[in-house]
Amino acid sequence: MSLRVEDLTVYYQTLRGDVRALESATFSLADGEIMGLAGESGCGKSTLSNSLIRLAPPMKHIKGRVILDDQELPIADLHAMNEYRFTEISVVPQYAMNAMNPTRKIGKMAEELLRSRGIDARKALPELERRLDLVELDHDVLKMYPIEMSGGMKQRMVMVLSTLMDPSLLLADEITSALDVSTQKAVAKMLVGFRDREIVKSIVVITHDMSILYQIADGIMIMYAGQLAEKASTETIIHSPRHPYTKLLITSLPKVGVKHDEVRLKGIPGNPPLLLDPPTGCRFRERCPLAFEPCMDVPPFVEIEPNHFVACWKEGGANA
Amino acid sequence: MLKLDNVSKTYRTGTFGGKQLCAVRDVTFEIKDGEVVSLIGESGSGKSTIGKMILRLIAINEGTITFDGLDVGSLKRGDLREYYRKVQGVFQDPFSSYNPIFKADRVFEVMHDHFYRSMRQKEWTAKIHDSLESVGLNPEHVLGKYPHQLSGGQLQRFLIARALLLEIRFLVADEIISMLDASTRIDVLNLLADLKERDLGVLFITHDLSLGYYISEQAAILYRGCIVEMGQTEKIYDNPIHPYTRMLMASVPRLDKKWEDVEIELRAKQGQLSDGCVYFERCPEHQRQTCCRDDRPTLRLAEEGHFVACQRSGKEESS
Ligand SMILES: Nc1ncnc2c1ncn2[C@@H]1O[C@H](COP(=O)(O)OP(=O)(O)O)[C@@H](O)[C@H]1O
Ligand SMILES: Nc1ncnc2c1ncn2[C@@H]1O[C@H](COP(=O)(O)OP(=O)(O)O)[C@@H](O)[C@H]1O
Ligand code: SF4
Ligand SMILES: [Mg+2]
Ligand SMILES: [Mg+2]
Numbered sequence: 039m040s041l042r043v044e045d046l047t048v049y050y051q052t053l054r055g056d057v058r059a060l061e062s063a064t065f066s067l068a069d070g071e072i073m074g075l076a077g078e079s080g081c082g083k084s085t086l087s088n089s090l091i092r093l094a095p096p097m098k099h100i101k102g103r104v105i106l107d108d109q110e111l112p113i114a115d116l117h118a119m120n121e122y123r124f125t126e127i128s129v130v131p132q133y134a135m136n137a138m139n140p141t142r143k144i145g146k147m148a149e150e151l152l153r154s155r156g157i158d159a160r161k162a163l164p165e166l167e168r169r170l171d172l173v174e175l176d177h178d179v180l181k182m183y184p185i186e187m188s189g190g191m192k193q194r195m196v197m198v199l200s201t202l203m204d205p206s207l208l209l210a211d212e213i214t215s216a217l218d219v220s221t222q223k224a225v226a227k228m229l230v231g232f233r234d235r236e237i238v239k240s241i242v243v244i245t246h247d248m249s250i251l252y253q254i255a256d257g258i259m260i261m262y263a264g265q266l267a268e269k270a271s272t273e274t275i276i277h278s279p280r281h282p283y284t285k286l287l288i289t290s291l292p293k294v295g296v297k298h299d300e301v302r303l304k305g306i307p308g309n310p311p312l313l314l315d316p317p318t319g320c321r322f323r324e325r326c327p328l329a330f331e332p333c334m335d336v337p338p339f340v341e342i343e344p345n346h347f348v349a350c351w352k353e354g355g356a357n358a
Numbered sequence: 359m360l361k362l363d364n365v366s367k368t369y370r371t372g373t374f375g376g377k378q379l380c381a382v383r384d385v386t387f388e389i390k391d392g393e394v395v396s397l398i399g400e401s402g403s404g405k406s407t408i409g410k411m412i413l414r415l416i417a418i419n420e421g422t423i424t425f426d427g428l429d430v431g432s433l434k435r436g437d438l439r440e441y442y443r444k445v446q447g448v449f450q451d452p453f454s455s456y457n458p459i460f461k462a463d464r465v466f467e468v469m470h471d472h473f474y475r476s477m478r479q480k481e482w483t484a485k486i487h488d489s490l491e492s493v494g495l496n497p498e499h500v501l502g503k504y505p506h507q508l509s510g511g512q513l514q515r516f517l518i519a520r521a522l523l524l525e526i527r528f529l530v531a532d533e534i535i536s537m538l539d540a541s542t543r544i545d546v547l548n549l550l551a552d553l554k555e556r557d558l559g560v561l562f563i564t565h566d567l568s569l570g571y572y573i574s575e576q577a578a579i580l581y582r583g584c585i586v587e588m589g590q591t592e593k594i595y596d597n598p599i600h601p602y603t604r605m606l607m608a609s610v611p612r613l614d615k616k617w618e619d620v621e622i623e624l625r626a627k628q629g630q631l632s633d634g635c636v637y638f639e640r641c642p643e644h645q646r647q648t649c650c651r652d653d654r655p656t657l658r659l660a661e662e663g664h665f666v667a668c669q670r671s672g673k674e675e676s677s
Contacts, residue, residue, distance in 0.1 A: 078539040218400035218565065219609040223617065246540065249568075249611035276613060290544045292572040293614050294595060298551040303572070305548075306541035309509045 040240045041067040041090075041207055046102030048089045056098075057313045059085040061264045063102070064339060065347070067207070067240050072233055074251030074272070075244045077261035078310055083244045084132055086261070087209045089113060091122075091129050107206050107239075124155055128205040128238075132212045135192035138184040145180030148199055155203065162202070169198045172235075173228050190221035197228060201237050208238040212245055226254050248291060252276055257345075260284050263310045263321035266339050270346040280342065280353045283322045320351070328352050359559050360412065360445075360528055361388045365421035367407050367583075381407045383583040384421070389576075391527070392557040394550065396570035396591065398606075399580035405563045407583075409530040412561065413447045414438070425528070443473060446521035450533035452513035456505040462516060463501050469523050489519040493549055511542030518549060529553060532563040547573055567610045571595055579603045587648075597627065599651050601643035635669065645670065 044064050050057035059082045067073050075083050085097070090113065093099055099114040106126055112118035131137070139147065148166060149159040167177050173194040184192060193213055201208060210229060214222040232238050243255055251258050252272060259269040260281065268281040279285050286306045296303070308325040311317050317324065319334040326333070332351040339347050342354035367382040382404040389395045397405050410416045412423060414430060423430040425445060433441050449455065456462055466486055474482060487497045493515040500512060508516070514534055521529055531550060535543045550560055551573050564570050570577050571591055578588040579602065587600040598604045608621050615623075625639075634651040635641070641650065650669045657665040 078541060219567075219611070220400070220605060222611065223609040226611070227617075247611065248540070249613045252613050253611045253617055287540055288613075290541055291613055292544065292547065292568045294568045294571050294610075294612055295614060296568075296572055298548065298572050302548065302551075303544045305543065305545040309542075 039066050040069045040071070040107060042105040043090075044103045044105070046086070046089060046104065047100040048085055048093065048102075049098050049100055050085075050096045051098050052096060052314070055314055058316055059264050059313050060089060062336075062339075063266050065259060065266060065269055067242070068256075069239055070233060071256050072230065072241045072243060072254060074248075074255035074258040075242055075261065076246060076248055076251060076258060077267075079246060080310065080313070081261045082264040082313075083261060084211055085264075087129060087211050087242065087244055088131075090207075090209060091127055092116065092119065124151075124200070124205060125203045126205055127207045127209070128200040128203070129209040130193075130196050130200050130211060130213050132215075132244075134196045134213070135184075135189060135216070138192060138196075140184055142183070143180070144182055144184065144187075144195055148180065148202075151199055152202070166198070166202065169202065169237075172231065173198055174224075188221075189217055190225065193217060193221070193225055194228065197225070197232070201232055204237055206239045208232065208241045210241060210243050213243075214250055215245065215247065222250065223253075226250055230254050248276070248288070260287070263316060264313050265321050265336070266347070266349055267322070268346075268348050269339075274346055280346070280348045281350050282326050282328050282352070286327075320349070359389060359391050359426060360561075361424045362386055362408070362412075363422045363424070365408070365411060365423060366419050367404070367411060367416070368419050381583050382411070385580075385583070385585055386421075387578055387585065387588060389528070389559045389561060391559055392554050393576060394554050394560040394562050394574040396562045396564060396574035396577040397580060398564055398567060398570050398577055400565055400606075403580040404583040405565075405580055406532055408580075409447060409532045409561060409563055412528075412530055413445065414441075415447075439472070443524045444526055445528045445530070446524065446526050447530035447532065448514070448517045448521060448534045450536055452510055452517060452534075452537070453505065455517055456513065458505055460504075462503055462505045462508055462513065465516065465520050466523065469520055473524060485523060486519075489522045490516075492522060493519045494545060495519065509542065511538050511546060514538060514546055515549065518546070526558065528559045528561075530561045530563070533565070535569065536564070536566070567595070567606065568612065579606065598624075599648050601646055604643070635667075637668075 046060060046063045048060040050059055063086060077083055088097065090104055093113050094116055104111045104113050111122055152159045152162050170177055175191060175194050179187065179191065179195060214225050217225060229241055229243060233241055243251065245251060255272050257269065257271050258275040260267045262283050268275065268279060268284045275284060276288060279288055290303055290305050292303060306325055311321055311324065320337050323329045323333045337349045337351045339349040340354050341347050348354060362385055365382060365385045369379045369381055371377045371379050385408060397408060399405050411418050418431055425441065430441065455465065470482055490497045490500065495512060495515055500508060505513060535546050538546060547569060550562065553560060562574055574591050577591040577594050578585045581602045587594055587603045594603065598607045604624055608624055633654060635655055638646060638650050647669055655667045655669045657667045658671055660666045660671045
């Protein structure tokens with residue numbers, strides 16, 4: 039097992055109170071697995087991802103542990119985590135391409151990054167160039183400024199830089215969202231390539247786009263309002279989900295071949311709750327067509343069949 | 359109802375406007391009453407430029423846009439106002455249409471001031487309620503709120519409701535659901551489908567092929583300002599012919615098929631071709647043209663004493 043997260047709870051401390059963005063997350067990731075993390079915006083995907091690598095204020099570690107390759111990560115200690123960032127666990131953050139320093143040449147950025155890890159950039163150059171080949175970027179990009187590169191080129195460059203140290207776990211946060219479909223496909227396939235070539239051991243792909251996950255993920259985890267709702271193989275999540283939210287979500291997605299005058303798709307009425315003072319119990323309760331008495335308590339995230347976890351009182355939660 | 363005839367748009371760019379950027383080239387299509395046409399293309403292909411020209415937010419360089427036969431470009435004052443009574447637009451980012459310090463319903467007042475100045479308050483309020491209900495919003499829940507108190511989906515429906523305050527007959531919907539979450543997207547999409555039942559025409563601008571399929575009977579594929587393929591949505595999806603469309607079809611992530619399967623299918627379809635050039639399957643995509651697939655080229659004189667069976671021989675390069 040490459041990653042194990044236990045009871046991880048992270049809040050944002052704000053003047054108005056705690057934003058309860060991640061509540062008791064427990065799950066694990068197999069070696070070589072690409073796991074998709076999906077859910078509506080604001081459900082806590084980036085919070086989960088950031089907690090694993092850089093749990094900085096206003097985020098606050100409430101409880102829980104993270105174990106990577108049999109080693110517990112000191113996630114609550116920003117400084118101690120330095121040792122693991124880039125080398126053991128790496129992130130391609132949301133909006134990374136826009137965050138590139140516009141006045142620095144790409145090569146310079148790579149050099150600085152390597153130096154900060156105590157690595158001689160000149161010695162690392164051949165490997166860097168090999169990685170550029172891998173993502174089909176010309177070596178000349180090292181002489182370019184970010185503004186001279188297209189979105190797709192920048193995204194590939196960020197991927198190369200964040201995987202240069204062969205981290206065990208790569209977190210990719212919405213890296214395809216701003217790209218055109220053709221570039222999206224290329225970037226998604228590159229993630230698979232990184233895994234297949236064992237540059238990284240496992241990957242968490244965060245996106246709100248289920249169809250991308252259907253293409254590349256081995257498994258998918260669905261979050262709702264800061265809670266884990268369901269986790270299973272990609273086939274299971276797409277074709278036979280069990281959590282009411284996942285079911286409604288999947289059936290609401292338009293597919294090529296579905297026309298409104300033949301099949302009228304339905305959305306999910308209502309909105310997700312605010313996480314500053316969220317409702318008690320199952321946070322999907324207000325929108326759930328199946329809600330009943332027990333839902334006033336938080337449903338446990340239970341393995342209802344091998345490798346299929348669901349947090350719902352209607353789906354095995356009662357037998358827990 | 360709405361017709362574009364050889365419409366082109368060139369932007370002046372560069373510090374002194376010295377450079378030119380051709381954003382839309384020679385675009386011709388028509389949208390009839392009760393018809394939803396999808397305009398599909400990647401970013402920068404010119405989709406919004408077409409939408410803005412229809413809404414007269416920017417000028418046309420060449421060609422004409424007509425609405426019920428009237429030249430939209432030459433409308434003045436009163437006529438232009440009449441035009442806006444019938445033709446309205448909704449855009450991608452719902453938040454940018456609202457001023458955060460005012461309540462969201464303020465967007466309705468603009469309509470009142472422009473088009474219904476003489477209408478009494480009571481009547482006007484009733485009209486707003488009707489309009490909100492027609493887009494599936496409960497007026498009690500959404501009126502009197504600030505933009506941040508409403509979701510993106512609600513704000514977007516607000517804007518459609520605003521357009522429906524007028525007796526519009528045509529709506530330009532520019533990427534209006536790309537910023538919405540999956541669970542609310544479909545409601546806005548269904549709403550557009552319902553407008554069609556009311557005989558409205560809709561130009562549905564999107565980069566998402568599955569959305570285009572769901573809602574439109576006609577689709578146009580745009581690349582670098584040119585329409586490269588156009589026609590009945592099913593036909594284009596089931597049998598894409600232009601290499602660009604084929605590339606799009608092969609790239610778009612789908613929930614029903616994996617990329618590999620789509621690629622195989624597309625190749626198989628190529629194999630079935632009956633009427634076209636025999637070399638079509640193996641001809642590099644950049645060389646191929648629609649006609650290569652439909653008509654088998656006959657031997658033609660390329661130069662004195664030299665014959666070639668290729669659609670490209672003897673023809674000029676088309677861009
Ligand atoms: N810096 C912050 N301060 C307070 N609340 C925050 C902050 N960042 C995120 N949040 C809140 O935490 C919740 C989860 O956010 P996030 O993890 O970014 O969601 P996602 O990535 O799924 O869109 C949201 O309700 C968001 O408003
Ligand atoms: N106001 C403008 N001035 C100069 N160039 C523009 C302007 N608006 C758009 N463009 C350019 O025109 C092309 C088409 O843009 P647009 O119509 O917005 O495409 P789309 O909506 O398909 O993304 C792009 O290359 C864009 O950079
Ligand atoms: S626990 Fe209850 S409210 Fe939550 S998803 Fe299950 S049935 Fe619905
Ligand atoms: Mg996020
Ligand atoms: Mg646009």
